[in-house]
Amino acid sequence: MIVSSDRVLSNRPFNDAPIGIFDSGFGGLTVAREIAKELPEESIVYFGDTARCPYGPRSQDEVDGFVQQICTWLVGRDVKLLVIACNTATAAGLEHAQQRFSIPVIGAVIPGARAAARATKNRRVGVIATKGTVESGCYPQAIRNIDAGITVFSTATPKFVDIVEQGIRMSRGPIEDLTSLASKVYIRPAFQEIARDYLEPLRRCEIDTLVLGCTHYPMLKALIGGVIGHNVLLVSSAEEMAKEVRETLSMRGELAHEGNIAKHEFFTSAPNLDEFQSFGSRVFSEPIERPTHIDLSRL
Amino acid sequence: MIVSSDRVLSNRPFNDAPIGIFDSGFGGLTVAREIAKELPEESIVYFGDTARCPYGPRSQDEVDGFVQQICTWLVGRDVKLLVIACNTATAAGLEHAQQRFSIPVIGAVIPGARAAARATKNRRVGVIATKGTVESGCYPQAIRNIDAGITVFSTATPKFVDIVEQGIRMSRGPIEDLTSLASKVYIRPAFQEIARDYLEPLRRCEIDTLVLGCTHYPMLKALIGGVIGHNVLLVSSAEEMAKEVRETLSMRGELAHEGNIAKHEFFTSAPNLDEFQSFGSRVFSEPIERPTHIDLSRL
Structure with missing residues (x-):
């Protein structure tokens, strides 16, 4: 709670850039769904690293590497905030990502x-x-x-x-x-x-x-x-993460402007785009657009 | 974020016991004020340790001792939740109090x-x-x-x-x-x-x-x-602490029942009750009842 809101008011009071969300696969779409529900005017760029899923059995170092790689890719798409919608990725790479990037990074834990x-x-x-x-x-x-x-x-x-x-x-x-x-x-x-x-x-x-x-x-x-x-x-934590995103953007004066037409874009590292679209739509609880394939492992 | 609320629903859904709040003196009344504003149906027991104020220059151990003593006194008055509305006391005694008491203890930090x-x-x-x-x-x-x-x-x-x-x-x-x-x-x-x-x-x-x-x-x-x-x-942190109190009580099914007539009671370790009432009313932003003197240092 802010006792002097001069700073927020003097900066531009909104930011229409998208929120970047990623997960090792589909699971994070439950978080994306809560964010879309809580903040319907916010654009979202979602990356599901399905090709390398599951992260669970991998070493912390390997998962940390994936986290930094995907966050770098999302930051390159000009997102205003990063959400690591995966507990394993949060445990392995959240602190490193927070130290590395200048935008807020919200984890699942x-x-x-x-x-x-x-x-x-x-x-x-x-x-x-x-x-x-x-x-x-x-x-x-x-x-x-x-x-x-x-x-x-x-x-x-x-x-x-x-x-x-x-x-x-x-x-x-x-x-x-x-x-x-x-x-x-x-x-x-x-x-x-x-x-x-x-x-x-x-x-x-x-x-x-x-x-x-x-x-x-x-x-x-x-x-x-x-x-x-x-x-x-x-x-x-999905609903609680969505609240955290709202409060962070609100306190920074970086919510999208009222009436903004949100765009939801989906990307996946797996080549089977039909499967991602079909399963993804059911996890997201509404039809998602056809995803785009990005082979991060070859970057 | 609660995916199954069976437990909360099956327990009694409200608790009219008061919230215990304390500070080294008047400062915590800014927190009590926010809690009273956010939760007008909640009773409050406030203790201001004005006789031993300020805590700032004292050792961590000494302040920790005060925190445990005052929390014990408040718990004896059947409060349902404790608020340490003082940063110095939080830094010195929050963890100890959380380990010691079975009700939630919310600090300022x-x-x-x-x-x-x-x-x-x-x-x-x-x-x-x-x-x-x-x-x-x-x-x-x-x-x-x-x-x-x-x-x-x-x-x-x-x-x-x-x-x-x-x-x-x-x-x-x-x-x-x-x-x-x-x-x-x-x-x-x-x-x-x-x-x-x-x-x-x-x-x-x-x-x-x-x-x-x-x-x-x-x-x-x-x-x-x-x-x-x-x-x-x-x-x-006053407003943010009040929100924390609301969310904690709400999630535990321990808010006061709708329509509860809140009672605000004030206690102080200083013998000058007029001064506490007069300054206290101005910090609390509305007239407070005459406080009761409690000499904790002699307990």
Whole structure:
């Protein structure tokens, strides 16, 4: 909160440049969707690095390299703000990107950590994420920076990413929750067994809040909620990230001007553009334009 | 960002217990005022430790002891959430209090750090605060946790507290800004000299955003803005703290019920209750009830 807003008022009060968003694939489109909903006048340039997906099992250094490469490409398209809509990429490359680029870079971890810290009542919070995210320790650190009295239990749940990928292929309708009854995707016994293996230890830790620390996981909320118990709050960061983008642009006087006709552009490193457009439209919850292929790995 | 709100809905959806707020004296009443404005149905128990004010020059250990003592007293009054409305006390005792008490404890540093990190454009942020707050390093740490690309310049400005204390005694009207023309408080040349001594080095660092890291400092915004330059954004945390309180209570299903008649109670460690009531009413911007004297130092 600003006690003197002279500076913002004296600069130009809007900026129609697009917001740059990227993810290792489709998952970040859940974040792009929330940003488009929260800020309908903002243009978006989305890059899905589907050719190199998943990032989860890769080393921090390798993922950091991808993050810097993609951010550089997005900055070259004159975006006004960068969103790393992927927890693994945030854990590996956020700080480096913030040090490197002169525009704000918003990651996935702090918004989710903040929501969990606010919500927990018994101050026992679980985090499920990819191996890379868990090993970085970024969630326990971010949560305990906000509230040092919270105990955090983290576990890597990489197979959930595969379940989502399979589920997207199996389902026909919208894919807000692939494991809900409405999605018509059968919750296979094998999926439930995987979920029990992963989540039973967290359940025994008596957590009351669980951070879904990967943009894919909200698509499994019925499966996860069924195993962890419906008394445990599930937290994802997409909506909180969209608020963070709005507040950052607003405080900098860099929202798009009122009435701006937003343009949403999609780029992917994978050559199969039909698949990206078809799956992407369902994750984004509305038809997306045909994406453009960019082979970043050959840059 | 809550993908399953079952838990909040299944628990009782409101909590009429008061919010506990404390400060070393009157300064925190600016925070209490914002909370009362943002959440008019919430009861408040305010404790001003005026007898031991100022905290700024004291050791971290001593202030930490005060924080734990006052929080224990407030928890004994069945508050549902604690607000440390003092930067020095936050720096010295927030983490300890969070580890010790089972209710949420909200400090002054993170909300101000977040606002500054969002606002800066050239990513050069200044912080002015008491000696204790600056020496703790809490602001640079909190700001760089949010954006690792920001350079923070901090400086202790303890005499600003004395100027505010003098100003409150000299002024007759409301004291939103003691150094504005409207306040009818003469900006003494001596005050301007002190401000120049403190702020000139920060001005030369080319900061574009300045955190007022003490609840007293917003009352000097005309003086500070005049020296640092009106192109520098001044950030204080009172309003941002009030939002943090609202979002925390809302996410926990612990807001007061609609239509709750809020009660505002005031306590102070200083024996001069008339002075507390008279100055307090002007800082709180509306008449406060006669405070009750509590001698915590003898507990």
